[in-house]
Amino acid sequence: MKKYGLHGNLKAQNGLGKELAAILLQASALVSTAKGCHLYLVxxxxxxxxxxxxxxxxxxxxxxxxxLQLxxxxxxxxxxxxxxxGKPExxxxxxxxxxxxx
Amino acid sequence: MKKYGLHGNLKAQNGLGKELAAILLQASALVSTAKGCHLYLVxxxxxxxxxxxxxxxxxxxxxxxxxLQLxxxxxxxxxxxxxxxGKPExxxxxxxxxxxxx
Structure with missing residues (x-):
């Protein structure tokens, strides 16, 4: 069965990439067990x-x-x-x- | 441990996307059991x-x-x-x- 995929990026301010990645890894841990989630790579x-x-x-x-409501x-x-x-694209x-x- | 990721596309000639995808799904089946492979999404x-x-x-x-040598x-x-x-980017x-x- 076909699945829904999304590939996008977030740009941190200079030097803050690691801090942003750490937050997204927490999101990955939360979301990866959500209904219908197969992958949440950071x-x-x-x-x-x-x-x-x-x-x-x-x-x-x-x-x-x-x-997004979890x-x-x-x-x-x-x-x-x-x-x-800046604003996420x-x-x-x-x-x-x-x-x-x- | 950090892993190596690659996200890229291949553009088929007009109307040949399904045929190209079918070949890449065969590649996915071959490669997904290769040493060190964690993901090969098409x-x-x-x-x-x-x-x-x-x-x-x-x-x-x-x-x-x-x-690539398998x-x-x-x-x-x-x-x-x-x-x-055209040539893959x-x-x-x-x-x-x-x-x-x-």
Missing amino acids: STDKQNPDTIWITEVWDSKEDHDSS DGVGALISQAMPLLA KGLELEVLGGIPA | STDKQNPDTIWITEVWDSKEDHDSS DGVGALISQAMPLLA KGLELEVLGGIPA
């Missing part, structure tokens, strides 16, 4: 350590959207926002065909 | 069904590079090349920090 851009990429795979866009996620978003260099939406972790 | 770009994205996570860049991979690359609209290299499938 990565640093090799060319720019202040750019953090998030790669998600969900059963559906609805499951992804619901995850306990604790709002608090993490509030912690992350002041670290960002919309990620790349994918229809994931295969290679999905069990 | 996805269609929601905005452009002839653009196929591949998202890989490996223990190391060396493990990724070695996978039995059967060369044959799949040969099948895919004539479907492409280098993907985005990532240092994957967390959320890695077991």
